[in-house]
Amino acid sequence: AQTVTQSQPEMSVQEAETVTLSCTYDTSESDYYLFWYKQPPSRQMILVIRQEAYKQQNATENRFSVNFQKAAKSFSLKISDSQLGDAAMYFCAYRGGINTGTASKLTFGTGTRLQVTL
């Protein structure tokens, strides 16, 4: 079974600084996708960034980027130039590729609560 581990229950960053949230996963599948979701106080789940396992290049979305280390099964999220609006719970999630038994079923980590201070 696939597992996703987020070992940092809480993190804090100063406005304009950079923070990295950690995520590791375990799978025997070779085809899969990884995601970071943001959940602000409004509780809406918002997709921040996704990474296809077959792509070597790390995904980037504006101030958000990932460090995908496939051999180490690590998928960290870096937030640059942190803003007050980045304060939220962040979830790492895994999904198997289309031909796997876990296709379309997201497995989530337990989340990291990010605080942004002035």
Place this chain on the structure above:
Amino acid sequence: DADVTQTPRNRITKTGKRIMLECSQTKGHDRMYWYRQDPGLGLRLIYYSFDVKDINKGEISDGYSVSRQAQAKFSLSLESAIPNQTALYFCATSTGGLADNEQFFGPGTRLTVL
């Protein structure tokens, strides 16, 4: 208008009561999901449906049932609610097939069972 809606947004009920949470979507997606979120546990899959005639159990389906009334509607029922079903419930949708690369979540329903 939101693409994925959930009703009610908040609900307080008593132990033993039957309750239904509803999800509707206007995205035209085939696949729909119900997740439960508990503090410290992340989101866990309860049930999922790939089309109206295809319903599957997730990792924590005990105590829950679902109904896919139409492509756009997917309901979650608690036949006899118990306090440990107090949680935040999310509905999600996705396209399926080769383009199935993202799940879109509703705003969540906060359920409290007293």
